[in-house]
Amino acid sequence: xxxxxxxxxxxxxxxxxxxxxxxxxxxxxxxxxxxxxxxxxxxxxxxxxxxxxxxxxxxxxxxxxxxxxxxxxxxxxxxxxxxxxxxxxxxxxxxxxxxxxxxxxxxxxxxxx
Amino acid sequence: xxxxxxxxxxxxxxxxxxxxxxxxxxxxxxxxxxxxxxxxxxxxxxxxxxxxxxxxxxxxxxxxxxxxxxxxxxxxxxxxxxxxxxxxxxxxxxxxxxxxxxxxxxxxxx
Numbered sequence: 001x002x003x004x005x006x007x008x009x010x011x012x013x014x015x016x017x018x019x020x021x022x023x024x025x026x027x028x029x030x031x032x033x034x035x036x037x038x039x040x041x042x043x044x045x046x047x048x049x050x051x052x053x054x055x056x057x058x059x060x061x062x063x064x065x066x067x068x069x070x071x072x073x074x075x076x077x078x079x080x081x082x083x084x085x086x087x088x089x090x091x092x093x094x095x096x097x098x099x100x101x102x103x104x105x106x107x108x109x110x111x112x113x
Numbered sequence: 114x115x116x117x118x119x120x121x122x123x124x125x126x127x128x129x130x131x132x133x134x135x136x137x138x139x140x141x142x143x144x145x146x147x148x149x150x151x152x153x154x155x156x157x158x159x160x161x162x163x164x165x166x167x168x169x170x171x172x173x174x175x176x177x178x179x180x181x182x183x184x185x186x187x188x189x190x191x192x193x194x195x196x197x198x199x200x201x202x203x204x205x206x207x208x209x210x211x212x213x214x215x216x217x218x219x220x221x222x223x
Contacts, residue, residue, distance in 0.1 A: 006153075033211070043156075043201060043213040056210055091155060099163075099205060104129055104155035 002026075004105035006092050012111045018080040018086050021108045023092030024073055033102060034067055035091040043091070049075065082112045115140040117214035119202050125220045130192050132218045136202030138175055146178055146185050149201040151216070161186070192221045196197040 005024040013019060025032045033048040049058040052069045060067070069075040079086055080100070089109050093102040120135045145163045149156035155192065160169045162178035162185060169176050173192075178185045189196055199216040206212060 036215075042215040043203075045213070048210075059210070070198055080150050099161075101147060101158040102211070103158070106154040 004092055004094050004103055005107035006090075006108050008108060009106065010109045010111075012113065013082060015083050016081045017112075017113075018078065019082045019086075019110060021090050021092075021110070023076040023077070023105060025075070025092070025094030026096075026103055027073065027096035029096050029103070030072075030098075031095045031097065031102075032075050033093040033095075034075070035093065035104075036088045037091060037107070038088045042098045044098050046077070047063060084112045086110065087112050115204070115206055115210070115212045117202055117204050117212050119214035119217050121185040121217060122215060123220075125222065126192055127222050130221075131188065131190045132192060132219065133208075134189075134200050134202075135184060135185040135191070136186070136214055138202075138204045138212070138214075139183065140204050140206045140212060142207040143180065143183075144205040147203045147205065148176055148185070148187050149203065150213055151199040151201055152197075156206075159200075192219075194221050194223055199222045203218045 007022045021082045030051050034046040035043050037043045047067045049069045066078045089107045091104050091107045093104045095102045116139045118137045147161050148159040161174045165180040173190045176187045197220050199218050202214040203215045204212050
């Protein structure tokens with residue numbers, strides 16, 4: 001099992017640019033989660049999907065953030081336009097069902113200059 | 114507002130010591146509590162607890178949940194340097210969301 005795969009591993013870009021983070025969940029997992037982790041705020045849930053449908057996006061900080069899951073094996077988190085305060089590690093996780101442990105990807109370390 | 118609190122936030126011990134990490138929570142509709150270990154990259158799953166008073170064990174690690182007092186502890190006995198990590202507690206709010214605590218940063222010195 002390849003686990004949850006995220007890309008890129010690192011992203012450095014200038015403020016104002018569009019950033020797209022990608023995630024491939026574990027095959028067969030119906031739930032996909034996007035998290036952001038910073039020293040100040042810890043791990044925050046941004047949005048999660050069930051069977052490709054967004055269920056709860058109340059954690060998305062503002063309209064500059066958007067997430068899609070066009071199929072069961074791919075999801076994107078987009079920030080447009082990016083700002084320095086968006087700098088963080090963004091994790092994607094998946095789980096096979098409710099009340100099941102989540103499996104995390106290795107994260108994307110995002111730096112906005 | 115749903116909340117998960119962990120203590121201590123940081124802990125430094127020597128190899129062989131036993132540590133107890135604490136997690137308390139306030140959520141509207143508790144379903145389960147999970148412990149994760151985060152080293153350099155992704156959090157990795159340790160335990161899921163749903164029932165009070167039933168200890169879960171994995172090697173030197175064990176955890177228990179008290180749903181009446183709304184807390185859980187994670188014990189690590191005979192600590193090793195490889196136990197150095199951030200330990201995260203998370204609560205599943207009945208599928209509405211997952212709330213993570215700030216984590217306890219454990220450093221085990223040789």
